[in-house]
Amino acid sequence: xxxxxxxxxxxxxxxxxxxxxxxxxxxxxxxxxxxxxxxxxxxxxxxxxxxxxxxxxxxxxxxxxxxxxxxxxxxxxxxxxxxxxxxxxxxxxxxxxxxxxxxxxxxxxxxxxxxxxxxxxxxxxxxxxxxxxxxxxxxxxxxxxxxxxxxxxxxxxxxxxxxxxxx
Amino acid sequence: xxxxxxxxxxxxxxxxxxxxxxxxxxxxxxxxxxxxxxxxxxxxxxxxxxxxxxxxxxxxxxxxxxxxxxxxxxxxxxxxxxxxxxxxxxxxxxxxxxxxxxxxxxxxxxxxxxxxxxxxxxxxxxxxxxxxxxxxxxxxxxxxxxxxxxxxxxxxxxxxxxxxxxxxxxxxxxxxxxxxxxxxxxxxxxxxxxxxxxxxxxxxxxxxxxxxxxxxxxxxxxxxxxxxxxxxxxxxxxxxxxxxxxxxxxxxxxxxxxxxxxxxxxxxxxxxxxxxxxxxxxxxxxxxxxxxxxxxxxxxxxxxxxxxxxxxxxxxxxxxxxxxxxxxxxxxxxxxxxxxxxxxxxxxxxxxxxxxxxxxxxxxxxxxxxxxxxxxxxxxxxxxxxxxxxxxxxxxxxxxxxxxxxxx
Numbered sequence: 001x002x003x004x005x006x007x008x009x010x011x012x013x014x015x016x017x018x019x020x021x022x023x024x025x026x027x028x029x030x031x032x033x034x035x036x037x038x039x040x041x042x043x044x045x046x047x048x049x050x051x052x053x054x055x056x057x058x059x060x061x062x063x064x065x066x067x068x069x070x071x072x073x074x075x076x077x078x079x080x081x082x083x084x085x086x087x088x089x090x091x092x093x094x095x096x097x098x099x100x101x102x103x104x105x106x107x108x109x110x111x112x113x114x115x116x117x118x119x120x121x122x123x124x125x126x127x128x129x130x131x132x133x134x135x136x137x138x139x140x141x142x143x144x145x146x147x148x149x150x151x152x153x154x155x156x157x158x159x160x161x162x163x164x165x166x167x
Numbered sequence: 168x169x170x171x172x173x174x175x176x177x178x179x180x181x182x183x184x185x186x187x188x189x190x191x192x193x194x195x196x197x198x199x200x201x202x203x204x205x206x207x208x209x210x211x212x213x214x215x216x217x218x219x220x221x222x223x224x225x226x227x228x229x230x231x232x233x234x235x236x237x238x239x240x241x242x243x244x245x246x247x248x249x250x251x252x253x254x255x256x257x258x259x260x261x262x263x264x265x266x267x268x269x270x271x272x273x274x275x276x277x278x279x280x281x282x283x284x285x286x287x288x289x290x291x292x293x294x295x296x297x298x299x300x301x302x303x304x305x306x307x308x309x310x311x312x313x314x315x316x317x318x319x320x321x322x323x324x325x326x327x328x329x330x331x332x333x334x335x336x337x338x339x340x341x342x343x344x345x346x347x348x349x350x351x352x353x354x355x356x357x358x359x360x361x362x363x364x365x366x367x368x369x370x371x372x373x374x375x376x377x378x379x380x381x382x383x384x385x386x387x388x389x390x391x392x393x394x395x396x397x398x399x400x401x402x403x404x405x406x407x408x409x410x411x412x413x414x415x416x417x418x419x420x421x422x423x424x425x426x427x428x429x430x431x432x433x434x435x436x437x438x439x440x441x442x443x444x445x446x447x448x449x450x451x452x453x454x455x456x457x458x459x460x461x462x463x464x465x466x467x468x469x470x471x472x473x474x475x476x477x478x479x480x481x482x483x484x485x486x487x488x489x490x491x492x493x494x495x496x497x498x499x500x501x502x503x504x505x506x507x508x509x510x511x512x513x514x515x516x517x518x519x520x521x522x523x524x525x526x527x528x529x530x531x532x533x534x535x536x537x538x539x540x541x542x543x544x545x546x547x548x549x550x551x552x553x554x555x556x557x558x559x560x561x562x563x564x565x566x567x568x569x570x571x572x573x574x575x
Binding site: 013017021024025028031032035036038039042043046054055056057058066067099101103105108109110111112117118119122123125126127128131133135156157158159160161162163165166167 | 170173180181184187188191192194195198199202205206209210213227228231232234236237239240241245246332333393394398402406407408409410411412413414417418472473475476477481495554555570571
């Protein structure tokens with residue numbers, strides 16, 4: 001009689017605790033996944049920036065420039081034509097923004113380089129930028145899936161700046 | 168029994184969960200700082216050109232990558248903390264990069280420069296930053312709620328390149344082909360470049376640069392370009408070969424055969440004139456000295472707009488000692504050295520060497536209207552990293568310019 005009652009108590013305790021425990025474990029796993037995804041994207045952006053930053057004849061003022069597209073595809077899928085499986089589900093080249101910056105010796109700062117003949121539009125006679133920045137302006141939305149909780153998607157917005165060493 | 172077990176296990180379990188989260192974030196921060204350090208080192212290494220002021224420029228360039236003035240700096244901790252921020256709870260320190268003469272030293276040594284601007288070839292960038300500890304803070308060891316994470320990167324000049332891109336297309340003849348390091352040229356000597364002409368009398372050197380090095384323009388005419396020929400020549404003179412997705416268009420490769428630019432065939436010396444193409448190119452060269460367009464440059468189509476994109480160098484002084492140069496590297500030209508100059512036959516490229524353009528004596532820039540296409544340049548060897556290049560083809564260059572690469 002006594003044994004049976006204690007057994008029921010344990011089952012009841014377990015039934016109360018297991019959901020809490022599972023929720024905690026899953027949320028730790030989901031936070032880990034968030035960190036992992038952020039770093040994966042950050043590394044992909046760095047790969048894209050270095051790939052594009054060492055190309056020649058890149059026209060940064062043309063959104064459809066083949067070198068830029070190849071660089072983004074390469075970073076996100078491992079193939080320059082984007083035919084391989086994506087590294088991060090739902091992250092596509094059109095979400096990424098490659099912006100350019102130029103160093104001004106006069107005020108010793110960097111500022112966005114405009115697409116003009118005196119700026120960085122190489123097709124119109126401009127000269128190459130000094131730095132390139134790869135970012136995700138709208139962010140990569142990731143929704144942590146935790147039992148009993150409905151969370152808003154978290155926007156991951158990593159960005160990378162590297163010097164441009166192409167021509 | 169179960170309650171006691173739970174009381175013991177729950178804190179342990181929570182503790183390990185906390186460890187996992189904090190450790191994951193530490194790895195992320197380390198990765199972010201590594202990327203930032205890479206960027207700093209690459210940026211700094213471009214400025215190591217063998218002048219006394221080079222390290223100052225390099226340090227400044229390194230800081231640009233973490234300077235948040237344009238809101239786009241590299242950051243850490245999910246991109247939320249600035250690097251080099253000394254205020255607030257989490258501080259980070261970006262010491263001045265250290266400079267070294269050899270790659271081995273730069274990778275092994277502790278921070279602290281052992282080379283000055285004239286000898287520095289490699290840069291070591293360091294970042295030390297505070298990383299937040301959210302869960303470890305519950306334990307005594309993590310009571311300070313933060314720990315420091317460090318990152319380091321080394322960048323510098325590569326091995327000599329076989330293919331050099333974005334360089335200039337003046338070709339000069341090796342004075343001594345057996346001299347694999349300088350081709351018979353003497354570093355620190357000021358030479359007069361003069362366009363090849365036939366017959367006698369051969370023109371002499373300009374004042375202060377007695378020896379005349381005859382040169383030819385190698386052909387990189389791009390028929391499909393939106394710029395006409397005069398503009399293409401101006402742009403090459405102004406900033407080296409423009410970037411192109413076609414490698415042969417924007418690069419020269421050691422061992423390859425090249426021919427003279429078709430419209431730049433040498434004339435007789437007695438005619439006291441050089442082809443218009445050479446003038447157009449020298450007009451581009453003058454844009455490295457001045458933002459005003461010389462009057463002789465009207466042969467270049469739409470020259471005013473074209474020259475606006477080329478800024479003058481910051482240092483326009485007449486330089487005999489290269490280490491005193493403090494400019495923005497605009498005045499440095501990298502040119503192919505060929506075996507035998509010939510307007511009729513193919514020339515083989517032996518290697519690449521660099522010169523610092525000097526203003527013609529008595530002027531503030533070179534003089535594009537010079538009747539023999541002459542300008543002055545100081546031979547500096549090959550200390551300046553070229554924009555881009557490759558090592559393909561096994562050209563086995565003993566020495567020559569390299570490009571900036573990441574070592575660690």
